[in-house]
Amino acid sequence: xxxxxxxxxxxxxxxxxxxxxxxxxxxxxxxxxxxxxxxxxxxxxxxxxxxxxxxxxxxxxxxxxxxxxxxxxxxxxxxxxxxxxxxxxxxxxxxxxxxxxxxxxxxxxxxxxx
Amino acid sequence: xxxxxxxxxxxxxxxxxxxxxxxxxxxxxxxxxxxxxxxxxxxxxxxxxxxxxxxxxxxxxxxxxxxxxxxxxxxxxxxxxxxxxxxxxxxxxxxxxxxxxxxxxxxxxxxxxx
Numbered sequence: 243x244x245x246x247x248x249x250x251x252x253x254x255x256x257x258x259x260x261x262x263x264x265x266x267x268x269x270x271x272x273x274x275x276x277x278x279x280x281x282x283x284x285x286x287x288x289x290x291x292x293x294x295x296x297x298x299x300x301x302x303x304x305x306x307x308x309x310x311x312x313x314x315x316x317x318x319x320x321x322x323x324x325x326x327x328x329x330x331x332x333x334x335x336x337x338x339x340x341x342x343x344x345x346x347x348x349x350x351x352x353x354x355x356x
Numbered sequence: 357x358x359x360x361x362x363x364x365x366x367x368x369x370x371x372x373x374x375x376x377x378x379x380x381x382x383x384x385x386x387x388x389x390x391x392x393x394x395x396x397x398x399x400x401x402x403x404x405x406x407x408x409x410x411x412x413x414x415x416x417x418x419x420x421x422x423x424x425x426x427x428x429x430x431x432x433x434x435x436x437x438x439x440x441x442x443x444x445x446x447x448x449x450x451x452x453x454x455x456x457x458x459x460x461x462x463x464x465x466x467x468x469x470x
Contacts, residue, residue, distance in 0.1 A: 246399075273456055282365065284446055284460035285400075300457065332399060336456055343388060343407065343450075345458060347399035 243268050246348035248333050254354045255323045263318040263351050265333030272338035274316040275300075275345065276308060278329040285332060291316055292338070323355045358383040358449045362461035369437055370469050377432040377464045379447030387449040389430040390458070391421055394444045403445070406430065417441075442468045 249264040265274065272293050277285040287300030291310040305327060307319045316335075320327060330352050334345040363378040381387065388407050392400040404415040411423040421432045430447060447461040 275457070277460075282462055284360075284362075284462045285458075286460070287457055290457060334400075343390075343405060343456065344402045345456070347392075347401070349399045 245269065246333055246335055246346050248331075248348040248351050250351060251349070252352050254356065255320075256356055257324060259323050260319070260321050261323065261353075262320075263331055263333075263353075265316045265318070265335075265348060266314055267316075267333075267335040267346070268314065269335065269337075269346065270313070271335035271346070272313070273336045274310065275334045275336075276306070276316065276318045277332045277334065278302065278327075279332060279350070280329050288318065288331075323353075325355045327353065328355045329353060358385075358387060358451065358459045360447050360449055360459055360461035362447055362464050364464050365462065366465045366467065368467045368469060371439055372436045374435050375433065375437050375441075375466065377445050377447075377466065379430045379432065379461055381428050381430065381447070381449045383428075383449060383451075386452045388452055389421075389423060390448040390450075391415075391419070391430070391432050392446045392448060392460075394446065394463075396443070400446065403432075437466075437468050439468050439470065441466060 246267045275290040276288040289308040291297045294313045297308045309317045333348040336345045359382045361380045390405045391403040393403045406423045414420045419434045448458045
């Protein structure tokens with residue numbers, strides 16, 4: 243199993259450009275999450291999904307949109323990139339079952355907005 | 357709402373010395389507690405977790421953490437560190453119910469010197 247994969251690994255955008263980050267998992271997990279990691283701030287939740295077709299806002303949702311059209315994929319979109327969105331983005335997934343609590347993380351996408 | 361404070365942003369230690377990484381949390385409800393590790397240029401991996409029962413939990417690579425409810429702490433310790441333990445360590449909490457959203461601390465960078 244590949245686990246959680248993210249595409250692309252690196253990207254440089256100019257201010258105002260748009261892009262979509264793709265997260266895919268092959269573990270049949272119900273829950274999926276998008277975090278951003280910034281120095282000295284840990285990881286902060288952007289959006290999450292508890293199932294196909296459903297999404298919800300996390301701690302820092304402004305400037306981002308998400309979609310979960312298929313259970314295995316969770317897309318993060320930036321409609322008009324800003325320098326403040328320069329960060330490392332991590333996707334994670336987990337089972338809904340009450341006996342399992344671990345989130346599995348992807349390798350990350352490093353995004354620079356100039 | 358929950359919050360997590362990691363009291364040290366960087367901890368340098370010599371190889372084979374003991375180390376303690378401190379984590380305090382704040383929550384008005386019962387939570388589960390986690391330590392994640394991030395090796396250079398990688399995603400996060402679960403190191404250990406406290407869900408219930410014994411307040412001392414251990415990982416397979418010699419780390420342990422103790423849940424102290426009265427002090428709202430979950431400090432991570434290792435009696436003798438190795439060069440391979442060089443990484444960033446994140447403490448996290450989540451509500452025992454709901455969508456399993458994690459709240460992370462700011463991270464502690466552990467550097468092992470030979």
